[in-house]
Amino acid sequence: MNNFIGKRLEQYTIKRPQEVLIVTINIADEQDKIAIFKGFSSSLMRPTAFDPDVPVLPNEAEIIAIDRIASPYNPESPRYIERAISREAMEVLLAEVGV
Numbered sequence: 511m512n513n514f515i516g517k518r519l520e521q522y523t524i525k526r527p528q529e530v531l532i533v534t535i536n537i538a539d540e541q542d543k544i545a546i547f548k549g550f551s552s553s554l555m556r557p558t559a560f561d562p563d564v565p566v567l568p569n570e571a572e573i574i575a576i577d578r579i580a581s582p583y584n585p586e587s588p589r590y591i592e593r594a595i596s597r598e599a600m601e602v603l604l605a606e607v608g609v
Contacts, residue, residue, distance in 0.1 A: 515597070516551060516567030519576075521609040524549040529591065530583040535571040542571075547581065573597045 519531055523546050531546040532554075543554040544566050551566035552558045558566055567573075575596070580589040 515573070516565050518604050518609045519546050519567070519600075520549045520551060522604055522607055523547055525607040525609065528581050530579045530581050532577040532579060532588075533567065534574040534576070535567065536574055537568060537571045541574070545583065547583065576600050578603075 519533065523529060523531060527548050533544045533546060535542050535544060542556055545552050545554055550562070553566055575594040577588075577593050578591040578595070580591055
């Protein structure tokens with residue numbers, strides 16, 4: 511199911527290219543952060559596969575929080591639109607854009 515949510519989050523950023531999503535996840539008791547921008551996902555803490563068909567957000571991952579950040583993303587000084595939103599709150603935004 512998380513793989514499906516990963517694709518939906520990518521679609522969201524295609525429809526809202528002015529936003530970058532930073533998704534904090536837990537995989538096997540290890541935390542990771544994933545940046546999603548204009549339909550592409552990349553881990554900020556682990557190697558990301560070159561193959562776009564390999565999901566960056568694995569099926570077994572638990573979404574802890576999602577940050578919406580104004581583009582362009584500057585990790586030194588991010589401009590937050592909304593911080594630490596839940597998956598449930600993100601579902602509302604996904605529905606708003608039709609993904």
